[in-house]
Amino acid sequence: MILLQASDWAAFIGRFHPVLVHLPIGFLILAGLLEIGRLANKIEVKESTITFILFWSAIGATLSCIAGYLLSLGGGYEASLLEQHKWQGIWVAVAAWVAWVAKSDILSGKIPFANLLYLPALAVGAIFTMLAGHQGGSLTHGEGYLTQETPEPFRGWLGMEPKQEKGSDEIKPIDDVNNAMVFQDVVNPILKARCVQCHNANKSKGDLRMDQIELLKKGGENGPIFVVGKGEESELIKRCLLPLEDENHMPPKGKTQLSDHQVAILSWWIDQGAPFDKKVAELKTTEAIKPALAALSGSSSSAGSSALTTTSTESPVLSLKVPVPDAKAVEALKKAGLLVMPIANQSNLLEVNAVNVNSLTDAQIALLEPLKEQIIWLKLGDTKISDQAATTVAKLKNLQKLHLENTAITDATVRQLKSLPYLEYLNLVNTQVTDTGIKELSAAKSLRSLHVWQSKVTETGVAALKQAKPDAEVTLGINEQQIAEFIKAGETAPKPEETKKK
Structure with missing residues (x-):
């Protein structure tokens, strides 16, 4: 009773069930084969040898039943299937003990007709x-696990359904990602x-x-597994x-793991409200998710992919040939909680996204440096980084897109970024960057898109930058004066009924 009440001990012993269960299986099969060989005069074996094997078969079956019962206390198994398995295991143990008693010299002489029970008990046990x-x-593996690979023509003879194609549960390419149902076609296959x-x-x-x-x-037992809108x-x-290595990691170690793209898609789906009845085109496709959605088409050059990416294929950075990313460096970023994804299938160019690590600090930014050639898209928005991170970020020489929105960075960071040769997109929304900072970007030869809404940048600063870089798109947002004018215009506009009277 003490053991059953101690859940930790019950769980510990219960997990030995898969190990112990092989003892009675092996011993019973061995005893049966030896008995068949002896009866057919093919081998010579002592009665005591078979008795010894049967004894340990009975011990193994009993221990296996105990461990199996303790394992079942943890729950998570279909009740009726578990009940059947439990009693089948008990009957194996009973049959093994009966066979041993019938074969044993110690007890067989004291029990009338014991020898008549031996072969039936051995058969029942098998x-x-x-x-x-x-x-x-x-x-453990799902209903019908042992028979699901039964080949033809045996399936037909046994009245079994036709075998499913291999990999039918794997994610298949989607011809038109935009028109795919986001849950049924994208999330559910994962x-x-x-x-x-x-x-x-x-x-x-x-x-x-x-x-x-x-x-x-x-x-499950701990409540909902997703918070709508908060991946x-x-x-x-x-x-x-x-x-x-964490015991709570899912899928468990040893199982096929989710790819970075798959994790990104699940997080994006939840962020978008976890809809079950909408198409991909009806949801907001952020820059971070576009590569993952594009990969669903099975080819980065497909129509579905091109519809999801806004980056010009003419950008020279996309054709760069860089070494394979260092596996240890990638793993270090993942352990820190960052998403690391290739921008396309069979590409060494990477996107790194800190969407799930709001607590990311300047010290952790150093983890990016070993991948300075491969990282071209970097999202550090809504994190705890400051100007101290700029030294490392500026070393990412192939950086094309950079998100720094809602961080504590200032003009000092912008000053270090201006020399990045491929930087086309820069998001500085809600930062401490000023006109002085964006003036430095006049030297950023590839800059095409700059977002400085809710920063310290003014219209004067934007106008000066536009004069130096007329092809660059700069988003400043709506200021308070413009909002006031918009409201005033709405108040003074003629009402629909007044227009009709006229």
Whole structure:
């Protein structure tokens, strides 16, 4: 009773069930084969040898039943399937003990007709071993796991449904991403390929099922797994971004992991309100998500891809040949919580996004330096960085797009960025940058798009920059005077009914 009440101990011992369960399987099969060989006069084996094997088979089956029961206390398994598996395991243990008793010299002489029970018990044990193994596979890997790969013509003879094509649950290319249903065609295939295996009708780890929309919304034993509109606060995203060694990381270590693109898509879907009935084109496609959506088409040059990207294909940075990114450097960024994604299939050029790491500091920015050739898109908006980060950012010599909105950076940062040869897009919204700072950008030869709304920049500063760079698009936003004039115009405009009277 003390053991059952100590949940940590129960969980610890229970996890040895997969190890212990192989003991009775191996011993019972070995005993059966030896018995068949002996009866057929093919081998010579002592009775005591078979008795010894049967004894440890019974011990192994009993220990396996105990461990299996403790494992089941953790929940997450389909009740009826679990009940069947439990009793099949118990019958294996009973049959193993009966076979041992019938074969044992110690007890067989004291129990009348004990020898008549031996072969039936051995056969029953073998049959229930196979049945329990089948149900155990279904509990762990999904219903019908052991038989789902049955080849033809046996499937037809047994009345089984035709075999599904291999990889039918994997994500398939989408011809027209913009017109795809965002959940059914984009999000759900990711969940089916990476999550539903452990969260379905037969196996619902953490009382979470992801095979039906209503159950996905409901969440698991700890509540909902996503917070509508807040991907970075959603448990679904947090679990995916944990270090692989963390026991709470999902999918668990050893399972096929979600790619950075897939994590980005799930986070974007949640940020956009987690809709179940909208198309991709109906949602806001941010710069950060466009590469991930483009990759769904299976080709970065497809029509779907070109419709989702606003970056000109003429940009020289996109044709750069750079070395393969250092795997350790990429992993270090991921452990810090940043998303690291290639901008297109089979490309060494990278996008790094801190959308899920609002607490990112200047010290962590140093992690970017080993990838200074590969990073061309960098989003550091809404983080804790300051001008101290500029030294490292300025070393990213191939940087094309840079987001610094809602940070504490000042003119000092802009001064270091002006020499970046490929910098085309710069977002400085809600920063401390002034007219003096953007004046430095006159020397930024590739700059095409600058956003300085809610910063310290004035119309005078924008006009001076536009004079130096007439082709650059500068977004300053609407100032207070313009807002007042707009409101006043609305108040003095003739009402529709007044127009009709005239």
